[in-house]
Amino acid sequence: MTKTVQCFALVLCLCLLSVSSASAEYTQQECDKFYFSAQYDEAYQCISSMASEGDPQSQFNLAVLYHLGQGVEKDTSKTIYWLTRAAENGHPNAQFGVGAAYEAGFGVEKDLAVAVKWYTMAANQGHAAAQTNLGVMYGNGEGVERNSIEALKWFRLAASGGSSKARRNAEVLSQHMTDEEILEADTLAATWEPIMTEHIDMLPKPSVHK
Missing domain, CATH: 1.25.40 (Serine Threonine Protein Phosphatase 5, Tetratricopeptide repeat)
Incomplete structure (x- = not known):
């Protein structure tokens, strides 16, 4: 299974065209x-x-x-x-970027469990790349207990969002799952609804490494 691997510059692509509120200046x-x-x-x-x-x-x-x-x-x-x-x-691209930083140890101490938490926040908002990476981490047991059903659920969702990597991962993973497990994963994906977040204050401040 493969993650959505991007260099950090591409993870942090500028999205300046998004509508944003005006400041005083x-x-x-x-x-x-x-x-x-x-x-x-x-x-x-x-x-x-x-x-x-x-x-x-x-x-x-x-x-x-x-x-x-x-x-x-x-x-x-x-x-x-x-x-x-x-x-x-609550910015999903930023949540994905923080997750990628913790997974790679870019600027912070590497921590796969923290990476999973940030990927989950972005994935819950429908971020396909985060859903793909989260699926891989569940599939491999990286930073979280291994769970093929949860992995396949996230791959299905990412694939529906246009991720070709997730689609391939789902094909590979499903070959090693029972019909009952696949049905459960598909049911979870079909009933999933996005969770939008506005503010999060649940994680410790990062220990930054230059």
Whole structure:
């Protein structure tokens, strides 16, 4: 079985076109204009202002700027800090990114159990890549007790969201499961409903490693 493996820069893809509330000083449209015209210093000022006011999308985008060194020096600790703030505020891409960081030990101490928790939060919001990775972790017993039924459920959901990796994983895994187990997994997938989160304060603050 394979995970949705992406380099961290791609995990933290900028999503600047998302609608976001205006700050006192800037609007999302202004931030977009600065970034897409390669005015990175101005984009950093704009995005950091909105991020400081608690806007999850801006917090996610600010993590990207720190990771790529656009408008500011690269800083792994600040990348993780702002990525985590966005994740705690319910941003599914950020939750997936934090999960990937803990799985890989990128900027934080590697912790597969914590990775599973963040992947689960993103997966519960319908994030296909997180669902794929969560399925692999359940299938292999990484950071969580091995559970083929739960693994297949997440693969089915990710496949329905367009993940070709999840579709292949489901085919491979189902070959080693009974008909009853497959039926149970399919039933769980069919009755699953997304869980949207707005704010999370349940995990310890990350121990950041540069």
